Amino acid sequence: MKYGVTIGMEVHAELKTASKMFCRCKNGLGLEAEPNTHICPVCTGQPGTLPVPNRAAIEAVQRVGLALGCSLRLTSKFDRKNYFYPDLPKGYQISQYDEPFCERGVMRIHGEEFHITRIHLEEDTGKSMHPTGAAHTLVDFNRAGVPLMELVTEPDFSTGKDARAFCQKLRQTLRYLDVSDADMEKGQMRCEVNISLYPEDADRLSGTKVEIKNLNSFKTVERAIEYEIRRQTEALEAGESIVQETRGWDEGKQATVSQRKKESAHDYRYFPEPDIPPFEFTEDSIEELRRSLPELPDAKSERFVSEYALPAADVAILTEDKDFSGYFEAVASEISEKIGSGEIVASVDRAVKLACNYLLTEVRKRLSENGQCISDFPVTPENYAEFIGLVADSKINSSAAQTVLAEMYKGGDNDPSHIVERLNLGQVSDQGELEKVVDQVLEHNEQSVADFKAGKQNALQFLMGQVMKETKGKANPPIVMELLKKRLA
Secondary structure (H helix, E strand, O other): EEEEEEEEEEEEEEEOOEEOOOOOOOOOOOOOOOOOOOOOOOOOOOOOOOOOOHHHHHHHHHHHHHOOOOEEOOOOOOOOEEOOOOOOOOOOOEOOHHHHHHHEEEEEEEEEEEEEEEEEEEEOOEEOOOOOOOOOEEEEOOOOOEEEEEEEEEOOOOOOOHHHHHHHHHHHHHHHOOOOOHHHHHEEEEEEEEEEEEEEOOOOOOOOOOEEEEOOOOHHHHHHHHHHHHHHHHHHHOOOOOOEEEEEEEEOEEEEEEEEOOOOOOHHOEEEEOOOOOEEOOHHHHHHHHHOOOOOOOHHHHHHHHHHHHHHHHHHHHOOOOOHHHHHHHHHHHHHHHHHHHHOOHHHHHHHHHHHHHHHHHHHHHHHOOOOOOOHOOOHHHHHHHHHHHHHHOOOOHHHHHHHHHHHOOOOOOOOOHEEEEEEEEOOHHHHHHHHHHHHHHHHHHHHHHHOOHHHHHHHHHHHHHHHHHHHOOOOOHHHHHHHHHHHO
């Protein structure tokens, strides 16, 4: 029997507000070096304390909702979600149940739509720590009370690839909005998957749902789903029943493992949070938040393709990171100014395309090798634009360009013209000077000349290499090629 796959996602993201969700403690996202340093009676659940909602966190979630096409409720409230766990200090979590801040959104990826059921806000838990060899557990409450956004999707997914793409685009959106760094390696974004299989001729929601919790990388999201599809398929084909449960991902085994029985909503005994009054919002306040949204990834990508005449594949990489795309735009602006002043004579399209190419290849490679991001790049957009002008106007060749960029990356003297002059890297384009070198190379390589005339095209590349060698890589390649063909005709 063939089976269909139904997948829904739950994604948590810690918000990078200055303070925690319901108290004034510093929000260190639980990454503090020392445990239990940013805690107080409120976030550790001491008797008699009262929570005070963080307005910045609420507005952050509402902005995410607007960015993802959600409807924002004009009335909303917090609820108590009751369950016991050692790192949940109050014995319940302040969350939202039936009146979340955001509802009914959509994310479009490669022409497909994936629908969002809700986006709500809650407080994060602490962290349990299990010292090696110890018979006890320690709890760090630094993370307790950190604002935590939860996004729940409709069961629109059927492959691990789509679920992974959704999570990646969500992280990109959160970073563009500057509400969360969503660094999965640091636990700032955590994904959970609900997956079930059903006979292809049955209702797609008729299968038994299994939840896979705390997936901490995009690769793991995809792999866990692929494994679970195989596991459930094999079990069903063997006549076994699927148990509704919560499973985790074992990286060493590359498999999901059973953890506990899956809870239902009624198990949490939700009821309205009595210490926090309901919220009421106005259409004007929501419209003000809408106006505060930055240009989002999809809109920026469309504009880059149109405005800069760049391939969509290049634009997808350029706009993946907001700061990276911002750097490129600053460079493009500098290029336009330099062309307008006559400092660069190449066309805008040529210079901008070169700027994009070097950013996506050489610059990204160097940053990646050093574990850096574009904010660590020591070259100003103005100096980078000047460098691109030297390449675009054929004042240096590609070999020299590599050297210049490497020198600029080191810091110190970032002026590319100074580097070219200091290292004597200027490209030789004088035809008379190059004619002498070409004639000399042809005279000393009679066999290669004969090979070329006999139809061996590789001989031409060899002769080109000899000219470049004689000029120490500074000869203008197109001019050299033209002279060689003319002399060998």
